Amino acid sequence: MKKIVAFFLAMSMVVVMLAGCGASQTTPTTEAPKAETKAATEAAPAAETEQKELTIAGIVFKDEFTMKMVQQGYEDAARDYGVNIVIGNSMGDLANEQQLVYSYIDMGVDGIAITPYSEEASIPILKEAYDKGIEVAVANIKLNDASFVCGGFTSQDLLNGQKLGDYTAKYLSDKYGNDLKIAIMDFDATIPEQSKARYGGFLEELTANGVNYEIVAQQSSTSKNDNVPIVEAMLAGAPDCNVFYCTSAAFTNVVVQVVMNMGLADKITVVGYDMGEQTATQLLDENSPLYCTLEQDMYTMGYKAVEQLARTLRGEETECPRGDTVYLEGIIHSKEDLPEVQTWLDGYYKLANG
Known part of the structure; x- marks a missing residue:
């Protein structure tokens, strides 16, 4: 019964259709407030017309600025790689996280990018999704057992x-x-x-x-x-x-x-x-x-998680080996470069109020 309820809840979510090759619908993007992030500037190959249309779920775990940055990374990568994306927020609750994953399983998404609630407690539900044919990529933390994950991105x-x-x-x-x-x-x-x-x-x-x-x-x-x-x-x-x-x-x-x-x-x-x-x-x-x-480069964590999924699902070479985690460098903000700090703050207000 929970799965049925979760299914209808998920079907009521707005699916953001992101532009691929020849697509006519795009998601408005907000510039992430960082100058050093490389992921957003790397050229992503356009989706080939004969490829299956992919849908990826992006899950964050809080309604706060850092998670908005992860979500922005999800959405920008989905746009760049020509995949559809749906966004969910577990609000820091394991039961909510499980319900979201079940709903996405029922929807038949191809992959799930997630900032997990817990490095241990989140494993069973994510492993269940993988066992049912859904690829999983992780951002922000490293799972204690990441052997089934197609890739992970976090900081150290x-x-x-x-x-x-x-x-x-x-x-x-x-x-x-x-x-x-x-x-x-x-x-x-x-x-x-x-x-x-x-x-x-x-x-x-x-x-x-x-x-x-x-x-x-x-x-x-x-x-x-x-x-x-x-x-x-x-x-x-x-x-x-x-x-x-x-x-x-x-x-x-x-x-x-x-x-x-x-x-x-x-x-x-x-x-x-x-x-x-x-x-x-x-x-x-x-x-x-x-x-x-x-x-900590939350935006790039989100971007690379969706990028990893898109490449994995298309059989392309990926940055992160399956079951492994890539540690991303943090970004220094300093009095030595105050214009950069102001740019970051402007981006913060734009994203926080968007």
């Missing part, structure tokens, strides 16, 4: 941390000498492996660039909110701090705020992780201590 926190360390090493050593006093705000208490990779990669690359440092303060937080007293206490206990490394956008935003409120913006440089509206605004503020941050 260690590599991103290393990129931030390499990017900032010369700037920080030129500004403060070869003796950095670093404070770190992490989320070791909730997701230790991810958190440690983000700041561990940063510190590793400082060392690789010959930069000496000392950790003068480090605090884990379990909340995105109410962190002002934590940061104030960290800075009060480490008066020699000159670099503050943050492992999330939420931490970045509050650290910048506290550093400015305490009158320490000329003394402390903030290095962030992840990108958002407030982070971009802080980068553009000439009085802000935020030097740079790194954005």
Whole structure:
């Protein structure tokens, strides 16, 4: 009965017909707010007229900006490769995700691109879809068992941390000498492996660039909110701090705020992780201590997931081997290129309000 209900729910969704060779209907696209993304600029072959018309389902798991970027990637790749696409949102709920997949199985889609709810709990339903002849490509996370997936695209926190360390090493050593006093705000208490990779990669690359440092303060937080007293206490206990490394956008935003409120913006440089509206605004503020941050390339994850499906279904060569995952480089946004940051922010407003 659930499948029948899900079927009719799915049939009521709007199917976005995307232009292929000779097609007359296109999906309006919104420019993704990033200058370094390569996927959108790579030429995609036009679908041959004799090929079967393909329909791909694209599933995201939240109604937020990062997922809108993934969805935009889905839609742009579908347009470029001449396939039809339907979009669903599990809203961060495993039961919703399962219902969506069942509905797409009943619809007879050829492939599913998905940002899964869970690296473990999402496997059974996706494997069931594959066993029924539907190809699956994954974006944003790596499944614990990805052997049946035609390809996956995500980012890796260690590599991103290393990129931030390499990017900032010369700037920080030129500004403060070869003796950095670093404070770190992490989320070791909730997701230790991810958190440690983000700041561990940063510190590793400082060392690789010959930069000496000392950790003068480090605090884990379990909340995105109410962190002002934590940061104030960290800075009060480490008066020699000159670099503050943050492992999330939420931490970045509050650290910048506290550093400015305490009158320490000329003394402390903030290095962030992840990108958002407030982070971009802080980068553009000439009085802000935020030097740079790194954005995970959500748009390209979505684009490449649909691209992988289209190529796989047509028997073409693909970028990612079956069962494997490709890790995409993060994108640095910095005070060194404020026009690029403004372009990103303009794109954010366009996509968020579109």
